[in-house]
Amino acid sequence: MNTKIYVGNLSFNITNDTLADKFAAFGTVTSAKVIVDRDTNRSKGFGFVEMSTNAEAQEAISSLHGSEFGGRQMTVNEAKPMEPRSNNKRRY
Numbered sequence: 001m002n003t004k005i006y007v008g009n010l011s012f013n014i015t016n017d018t019l020a021d022k023f024a025a026f027g028t029v030t031s032a033k034v035i036v037d038r039d040t041n042r043s044k045g046f047g048f049v050e051m052s053t054n055a056e057a058q059e060a061i062s063s064l065h066g067s068e069f070g071g072r073q074m075t076v077n078e079a080k081p082m083e084p085r086s087n088n089k090r091r092y
Helices: 017-023 054-064
Strands: 002-008 030-035 042-050 075-078
Touching: 002 054, 017 030, 017 042, 017 054, 042 054, 054 075
Parallel strands: none
Antiparallel strands: 002 042, 002 075, 030 042
């Protein structure tokens, strides 16, 4: 089962490929995605990596959390499920 990892405090120059390469040292990366702003197409400074096994993911988390990548100290931990959004539609 794939394990999803949250990676925060990324440099704005990091791409999907460079993120995947960083985590590949710890096992099989099934996906790597840097989140970008839909209007500016600029990185938001965080992303997600999926590893093929939980053991690989845990090794990557323990090894990379707090380490420097692209000039910034990364935050790396297991991703939490997305919270449901409240329906705050404005009515005019």
